Every structure is written in C-alpha cells, then in structure tokens.
Amino acid sequence: MSGTAKAVVLAIVAVLVAGVAAVGVVWSLNQPDESTDAASASAPAVTGRPTPTTAPRSVSAVNLSDADRATLTENEILLHNPLYSAGQVAAAECSSLPTARLATERAMIRYASAFVECLNRAWAPLIKRSGFKFTPPGAVHSAPTGSDSACGVMDKDVGAFYCDVDQGIYFNWPDYQVEESYWQEAGRVSVQYLMAHEYGHHVQWLTDLADGYNSRWGAATGTAARLREEDRNEMQAHCFAAAFFGANQKTLRLHGEQLAHYGHPGFQRTEVGDNFGSWLRQGFRARGPSACNTWAVPWTKVKFT
Numbered sequence: 001m002s003g004t005a006k007a008v009v010l011a012i013v014a015v016l017v018a019g020v021a022a023v024g025v026v027w028s029l030n031q032p033d034e035s036t037d038a039a040s041a042s043a044p045a046v047t048g049r050p051t052p053t054t055a056p057r058s059v060s061a062v063n064l065s066d067a068d069r070a071t072l073t074e075n076e077i078l079l080h081n082p083l084y085s086a087g088q089v090a091a092a093e094c095s096s097l098p099t100a101r102l103a104t105e106r107a108m109i110r111y112a113s114a115f116v117e118c119l120n121r122a123w124a125p126l127i128k129r130s131g132f133k134f135t136p137p138g139a140v141h142s143a144p145t146g147s148d149s150a151c152g153v154m155d156k157d158v159g160a161f162y163c164d165v166d167q168g169i170y171f172n173w174p175d176y177q178v179e180e181s182y183w184q185e186a187g188r189v190s191v192q193y194l195m196a197h198e199y200g201h202h203v204q205w206l207t208d209l210a211d212g213y214n215s216r217w218g219a220a221t222g223t224a225a226r227l228r229e230e231d232r233n234e235m236q237a238h239c240f241a242a243a244f245f246g247a248n249q250k251t252l253r254l255h256g257e258q259l260a261h262y263g264h265p266g267f268q269r270t271e272v273g274d275n276f277g278s279w280l281r282q283g284f285r286a287r288g289p290s291a292c293n294t295w296a297v298p299w300t301k302v303k304f305t
C-alpha cells in the first residue's frame with residue numbers, strides 16, 4: 001500500500017451511533033440459544049470512519065515484546081493476534097460508580113470516565129499478558145453534536161467515537177441525558193455499553209489490530225469492500241464489549257432486564273442480522289477475546305444487515 005493510501009486510512013474514527021431511545025432493544029443474553037429476534041428490533045450502525053487528517057502511525061510500532069511476533073504482517077496480526085489466546089478479561093472492581101442522576105454534562109462525563117477506569121482495570125492484565133504495552137485511553141471528552149476533535153466534528157446522531165489520534169473517547173452526551181428516575185438505570189446501561197464498545201476500539205489500537213484494519217481498509221477497493229472491513233472491525237469492538245460484560249457480570253451485578261439492554265443501542269442501519277446477537281452471546285460466554293476473531297470468518301458471519 002502506498003504511503004498516501006496509508007495516510008488516508010490512518011485516523012480511524014470508529015463511530016458508534018447510538019441513542020438512549022433504543023435501550024429497549026432486547027438482546028437476550030439469558031437465552032443464548034434463542035437465535036430468532038435478537039437482532040431484529042434495532043439497527044447496528046457503527047461505521048469506521050477513516051479520516052485523512054494525520055500521518056500514519058508506523059506499522060513497525062508493533063509493540064510486542066516477542067521479536068518473532070513483531071514480524072507478523074498486518075493481516076496476520078488480525079488473524080493470529082496474541083490477544084485471542086491470552087485468556088479472559090479480568091473481573092474488575094466496579095462497585096464505586098457515581099450515583100448522580102445522568103441529567104447534567106458533569107454527571108454524564110463523570111459517570112462515563114469512572115466506567116472507563118473500570119474498563120482499564122479489567123483489560124490491562126489481558127493486554128499485558130498478550131505481550132502488548134497497556135496504556136489507558138485518553139479522556140472522555142464532552143462532545144456534543146458539532147463539537148470538534150482531532151478526528152473531526154461530532155455528527156448528529158453519533159453517540160460516541162474513539163479517536164486514534166489522541167486515543168480519546170468523544171461522548172455526545174446529550175443523546176444519553178436522562179432526567180426521569182424511571183430511566184436512570186436504562187441510561188446507565190446505555191452509557192456502559194457505549195463506553196465498553198469504544199473501549200473495544202482502544203483495545204484494537206493497543207494490540208495493533210487497528211493497524212491491520214487500517215491496512216485492509218486501505219487495500220479494499222470500492223465502498224462495498226470497505227464496508228465489509230468496517231463490519232469486521234465494528235463487530236470485533238462489539239464482541240470485546242460483550243466479553244467485558246461477561247467477565248464482569250457479577251462485579252457489575254448484571255441480571256435480568258439489565259442484561260437485556262446490552263445490545264448496541266441505536267444502530268443507524270435499519271436491519272440487523274442475527275450475527276450481531278451471535279457475537280454478543282459468544283463474547284459474553286467466553287468472557288474474553290478468544291471468541292472475537294471477526295477477521296477469520298466469512299463476511300456473511302459478521303455483516304450487520
């Protein structure tokens with residue numbers, strides 16, 4: 001791939017389109033064998049959005065300690081990433097999350113940031129076991145529609161995105177603001193899922209999966225081919241989120257209807273294949289990335305529609 005092409009694909013802004021309005025979507029983790037309507041009620045709309053704003057991060061930045069592993073090509077890093085065989089996400093201490101109502105900017109950012117700290121504790125041991133260096137993501141930024149970032153302007157209806165350039169999580173918090181007491185739990189669940197998904201993109205960045213994706217996206221010819229790579233990338237972040245929740249079901253005291261909310265809230269695309277539910281259940285059960293190799297299966301297994 002040319003340097004130019006690489007620059008074009010570098011600054012991945014993995015966008016999660018989401019909204020509290022869709023928290024009623026049911027992904028039945030309690031009924032893992034039910035494969036019927038897990039994905040019919042809402043629409044996954046996550047799209048990787050490569051933006052040509054920065055110079056490419058060097059592929060030689062593969063930061064594995066093992067020299068042999070460092071010789072993996074970008075495609076191999078997707079297919080055979082050591083993360084897949086490093087075990088489960090840790091059960092983290094997440095019991096001290098803020099309890100303030102999610103009704104103000106301050107409360108939203110505080111809650112999301114605290115949840116990211118919980119994600120740090122859960123993922124760090126696994127990242128290190130995989131041979132990669134762990135660094136936490138950048139801050140959770142208040143990013144209402146129209147606000148700017150190193151990865152571009154926050155679009156309307158985008159719930160959040162992860163920015164490769166500064167590793168920040170940009171949170172369009174007004175979309176998740178909830179005043180009513182009745183909706184507080186659902187609101188928290190949505191923010192949790194949103195952060196866990198964006199954190200999945202940070203995991204991809206830490207483990208050079210993002211480099212591999214950038215490479216494949218850049219090499220893909222045409223919109224359809226690129227969308228297929230985006231589907232793989234998004235489904236993997238989705239699966240990583242599910243793995244985190246599987247490993248932390250007890251620590252987060254997830255049960256009953258709470259679990260039913262752990263779908264991808266508010267996907268933009270109008271139809272969702274059962275693939276989405278399958279990866280959710282798979283990651284949740286495995287409690288780790290072993291179930292999340294979305295690069296080694298036919299595209300029909302990862303497509304959203």
Ligand SMILES: [Zn+2]
Nearest residue numbers: 014015016046
């Ligand atoms: Zn995403």
